[in-house]
Amino acid sequence: MARTPIGPLEYTRRTWMRLTLLATFVFLYAPIVTLVAFSFNDSRRNIVWRGFTTKYYEKALGNSDLIEAFVNSLTIALLSTVIATVLGALTALLLWRFRFPFKAGYEGAMALPIVIPEICMGVAMLAFFAKVGWPSGLPWPLSLSAIIIAHVSFSFPFVAVVVRARLAGFNQELAEAAQDLGASEWRVFWDVMVPFMRPGLVAGALLAFTLSLDDFVITFFTSGPDTVTFPVKVYSMVRFSVTPEVNAASTVLIVLTVVLTGIALWMQFRQEKKSS
Amino acid sequence: MSSSGTAPAANSGSPIIEVSGLCKRFGSFSAVENIDLTIGRGEFFALLGPSGCGKTTLLRMLAGLELPSDGTIRIDGQDMSFVPANKRPINMVFQSYAVFPHMSVLDNVGYGLRIDGVPGDEIRRRAEEALELVKLGGFGARRPDQLSGGQRQRVALARALVKRPKVLLLDEPLSALDAKLREAMRLELVNLQETVGITFVIVTHDQSEALSMATRIAVMNQGTVQQIAPPAELYEFPASRFVADFIGSVNLLEGRVEAASGGRIRLACPGIATPIEMEQDRLPAVGSTGWVALRPEKIDITKEPPVEAGMNTVSGKVEEITYLGETSVYHVRIAPDLPLMKVSSANLDRVTRRAFTWEDPVHLSWTSSCGVVLDR
Numbered sequence: 001m002a003r004t005p006i007g008p009l010e011y012t013r014r015t016w017m018r019l020t021l022l023a024t025f026v027f028l029y030a031p032i033v034t035l036v037a038f039s040f041n042d043s044r045r046n047i048v049w050r051g052f053t054t055k056y057y058e059k060a061l062g063n064s065d066l067i068e069a070f071v072n073s074l075t076i077a078l079l080s081t082v083i084a085t086v087l088g089a090l091t092a093l094l095l096w097r098f099r100f101p102f103k104a105g106y107e108g109a110m111a112l113p114i115v116i117p118e119i120c121m122g123v124a125m126l127a128f129f130a131k132v133g134w135p136s137g138l139p140w141p142l143s144l145s146a147i148i149i150a151h152v153s154f155s156f157p158f159v160a161v162v163v164r165a166r167l168a169g170f171n172q173e174l175a176e177a178a179q180d181l182g183a184s185e186w187r188v189f190w191d192v193m194v195p196f197m198r199p200g201l202v203a204g205a206l207l208a209f210t211l212s213l214d215d216f217v218i219t220f221f222t223s224g225p226d227t228v229t230f231p232v233k234v235y236s237m238v239r240f241s242v243t244p245e246v247n248a249a250s251t252v253l254i255v256l257t258v259v260l261t262g263i264a265l266w267m268q269f270r271q272e273k274k275s276s
Numbered sequence: 277m278s279s280s281g282t283a284p285a286a287n288s289g290s291p292i293i294e295v296s297g298l299c300k301r302f303g304s305f306s307a308v309e310n311i312d313l314t315i316g317r318g319e320f321f322a323l324l325g326p327s328g329c330g331k332t333t334l335l336r337m338l339a340g341l342e343l344p345s346d347g348t349i350r351i352d353g354q355d356m357s358f359v360p361a362n363k364r365p366i367n368m369v370f371q372s373y374a375v376f377p378h379m380s381v382l383d384n385v386g387y388g389l390r391i392d393g394v395p396g397d398e399i400r401r402r403a404e405e406a407l408e409l410v411k412l413g414g415f416g417a418r419r420p421d422q423l424s425g426g427q428r429q430r431v432a433l434a435r436a437l438v439k440r441p442k443v444l445l446l447d448e449p450l451s452a453l454d455a456k457l458r459e460a461m462r463l464e465l466v467n468l469q470e471t472v473g474i475t476f477v478i479v480t481h482d483q484s485e486a487l488s489m490a491t492r493i494a495v496m497n498q499g500t501v502q503q504i505a506p507p508a509e510l511y512e513f514p515a516s517r518f519v520a521d522f523i524g525s526v527n528l529l530e531g532r533v534e535a536a537s538g539g540r541i542r543l544a545c546p547g548i549a550t551p552i553e554m555e556q557d558r559l560p561a562v563g564s565t566g567w568v569a570l571r572p573e574k575i576d577i578t579k580e581p582p583v584e585a586g587m588n589t590v591s592g593k594v595e596e597i598t599y600l601g602e603t604s605v606y607h608v609r610i611a612p613d614l615p616l617m618k619v620s621s622a623n624l625d626r627v628t629r630r631a632f633t634w635e636d637p638v639h640l641s642w643t644s645s646c647g648v649v650l651d652r
């Protein structure tokens with residue numbers, strides 16, 4: 001039986017293409033698969049497979065320091081997401097709706113935190129909080145304030161960019177139609193603009209949430225001596241030895257991040273299908 | 277101008293819209309210039325003009341979506357020049373229909389009533405009534421993306437009508453529909469307007485649309501109103517060469533007015549041997565330049581010179597024939613440096629048995645009362 005010849009666009013049937021794909025997947029996912037697999041390894045050390053167990057998950061959940069760090073991380077992520085989403089959406093609206101002097105400059109400056117190396121942001125934040133004499137030793141939720149401010153500052157541009165992209169496709173006549181039917185500017189905003197922006201807001205918020213949840217560098221520089229977040233805590237545990245407990249905790253974080261990203265993509269996809 | 281065969285404007289009582297000295301400038305560009313306009317209650321008024329002439333801008337000023345640079349807009353006797361759109365008793369059907377994509381059809385139609393704080397069950401009843409009116413009964417639960425373009429337009433119509441506005445504005449409502457549907461919608465819009473009795477102001481650049489629907493038409497060009505008249509009057513008695521040319525097809529013969537008295541005008545046209553005689557109430561000044569405007573279907577084309585007396589006659593040669601189905605248009609050369617005369621004649625017989633063909637010498641004739649003499 002003669003094989004059909006490979007068409008010009010049938011890349012997936014070419015050997016070199018398949019090899020490249022395979023190599024890419026191995027490089028991308030082998031470390032993660034190893035991490036997840038070894039979180040179930042019944043051994044103190046992370047080198048040889050000694051059988052399946054879930055005891056390190058139990059141990060991780062029983063580690064009160066780790067849990068405290070996890071709660072801190074979630075609190076920071078939630079609060080900074082809310083603030084970043086509102087701030088980012090308003091920024092996007094401002095850039096979409098108005099013309100003002102140096103608008104291009106402002107737009108560039110606003111997006112700077114996306115491109116600035118995190119280490120520089122971290123150092124800058126450290127210097128800033130030291131300079132203004134940000135109080136330390138505050139009671140619990142307030143003790144996170146410096147980290148939250150830092151997180152908002154690097155995540156709101158992401159929200160702004162996403163929402164701004166969504167607004168570019170807005171039909172101004174929708175707002176005018178609402179106004180024509182009797183809606184005040186405020187009602188036009190709530191009844192027409194917000195529903196239109198919603199997919200962008202959700203995607204932006206999830207982005208901000210995941211960015212905040214796994215941020216290490218900036219948090220490391222801005223956290224005080226007695227506030228520890230999950231990534232910082234994991235780092236300090238790894239300094240002694242990489243135990244399956246660390247693997248287990250990391251796996252939980254990976255699952256959380258993947259699920260949230262999945263939700264974001266799904267909502268985006270659903271909206272696209274609706275509007276086409 | 278003339279009293280012959282024109283529909284009366286549906287004016288009863290005071291006008292619903294009075295526009296005076298209205299201007300709109302965008303920077304140094306003048307989109308609408310010094311427009312005066314009165315629209316009566318219950319009229320179906322059309323704004324007609326070429327692309328970019330300011331129709332949409334004028335309509336948006338009526339709606340309150342654009343503020344005038346100068347002049348006033350009175351709606352039902354009240355000065356509304358600077359009243360925002362949400363406080364005007366006027367609703368609009370947008371060119372893109374602007375149906376809210378995140379609301380069901382029923383919620384779309386009921387939106388205006390909800391803003392007004394009408395109780396829920398009344399919103400529902402009135403919205404369903406409005407949908408019934410535009411023949412979309414039973415579509416209430418659908419989402420806009422489950423509707424065709426024509427149905428979406430009906431939703432926009434129902435949404436605007438449900439508030440019982442004093443005036444309904446429509447910006448090129450039929451331009452996105454296909455030819456057949458457009459024709460059907462024309463009739464439907466006219467019927468709808470008669471049913472609800474609301475004043476309609478429609479923007480269009482399609483002259484046949486305006487002629488077939490409107491009670492009165494304002495022809496616009498470059499931000500100004502050229503003429504306001506009922507359709508038949510606009511077609512038979514255009515006020516300027518622009519209007520004559522924009523509405524339908526026209527032959528323009530330029531000449532010098534030799535005599536004008538007693539309702540008769542005589543023009544000497546260069547390139548044409550005998551002077552042209554026309555009848556008209558409005559007389560131009562003797563010695564001025566005038567243009568005889570003749571509709572192609574009002575000119576007779578014959579092989580022999582006409583026998584009746586008192587006809588204007590020119591002779592020429594057929595240069596071009598355009599077949600249009602029910603009619604054929606003959607393009608006749610009457611003088612070497614004059615534009616070709618267009619003469620249309622009904623195809624009563626088979627095309628193969630047509631009386632004239634290319635290069636045939638023909639005589640064109642018309643009576644003195646079937647055209648107009650224009651002075652601008």
Ligand SMILES: Nc1ncnc2c1ncn2[C@@H]1O[C@H](COP(=O)(O)OP(=O)(O)OP(=O)(O)O)[C@@H](O)[C@H]1O
Nearest residue numbers: 302305307325326327328329330331332333334481
């Ligand atoms: N916001 C604006 N800024 C500057 N110029 C504008 C603005 N809106 C309209 N114009 C100009 O005003 C003129 C009239 O525009 P308008 O939209 O009223 O035309 P129109 O008669 O509706 O044309 P069309 O039939 O193509 O819709 C155009 O030359 C247009 O470029």
Ligand SMILES: [Mg+2]
Nearest residue numbers: 331332333447
């Ligand atoms: Mg327009």
